[in-house]
Amino acid sequence: MAKLETYRQENARYAPRKTLNALDQYVYHVPAVREAERDLREQEIEAAAAGKALSDRDKVLRPILAKVDEYKRMVPALEALVTMARNEYEDGVREELVPMGLKEARNAAQARDAWEKAYRAMELAKAELERHAGLFTWCVSAGDMDTHPRYGHSQGDNLECWELAKDGKLTWNASQALDYGEWLVKTPGLIEPNPAPSVTEEFNHNPKPKYYLAKAEGYGDNWDH
Incomplete structure (x- = not known):
């Protein structure tokens, strides 16, 4: 699986991709081929402008197309290896199901015995706790x-x-x-x-608040000031 993913990552530019064209139609292209054709076109324009011979198109594209063909064959081959390895692993696991199941059954039985022993000990301890708590209550x-x-x-x-x-x-x-x-x-x-025993608060008779004014003129005798 790791080898397959590594190969795909390192050679992603040689994998076909599906994109939409100007007419909203799905078309397939290979990024490496598209880049090579774009570079070749620029070289052809420069050669034509300089009056030189055009580059050999097949010679330029041949190694890239070879990598594209390799990708088309290598990925299915690696996927087949992954499938074979997975099948072998699953077959190996299936062969171990019976002995593994018997082992886990024994482990579960041992765990149950330990649980029952601990539960019985807990019940005895709880009974002792209740007995001593009852005797303490009788005393208190x-x-x-x-x-x-x-x-x-x-x-x-x-x-x-x-x-x-x-x-x-x-x-x-x-x-x-x-x-x-x-x-x-x-x-x-x-x-x-x-x-922290509760403290009994004394009842306080709060006196009527007085208002302190700078001048008392103009107020009646019943006005506190």
Whole structure:
């Protein structure tokens, strides 16, 4: 394939091209032949003006026409080679389909076994997580609840949010994601305190704004100034 494309690129001027003539008709021409004929015509005009003999037309065009003929034969020959190589490759691939398919079937079976093993391990780990989270909830609720707050929740139990602070307590953010609300927490010291507790703002009575004028003449007593 690469040899064919290289030959076409290097000898493109010897390939026939289809173009429209002045009558909007499709005609074929070869760029190299057209260039040679144009150069030959200019040489003939110059020779006629100088009173010299005209160049041998056949001698000028013969090597170019030979390249055109070579192109016409070489391109189909290279295309045939490409087709043969492709067919040989496809035949070789077909011969390997059965052993390749059996190998991939074995690989898929091994991957399935590994997946099943990992899935079973995940289920066991998830059960352990739920068990320990339930025991933690029993402790933090002083025995009022023995499953984590979002157990069986339709939108997920959020146990992947379980995270501990440096002192071993459940982080505040994790407790909020896991729904450990104030109504549930009855044993202090197990959950990290809120790092940013809300601040109750005092109600301020804003005085009526006053207007400061340079002169107070002309205003009534009830006008602030």
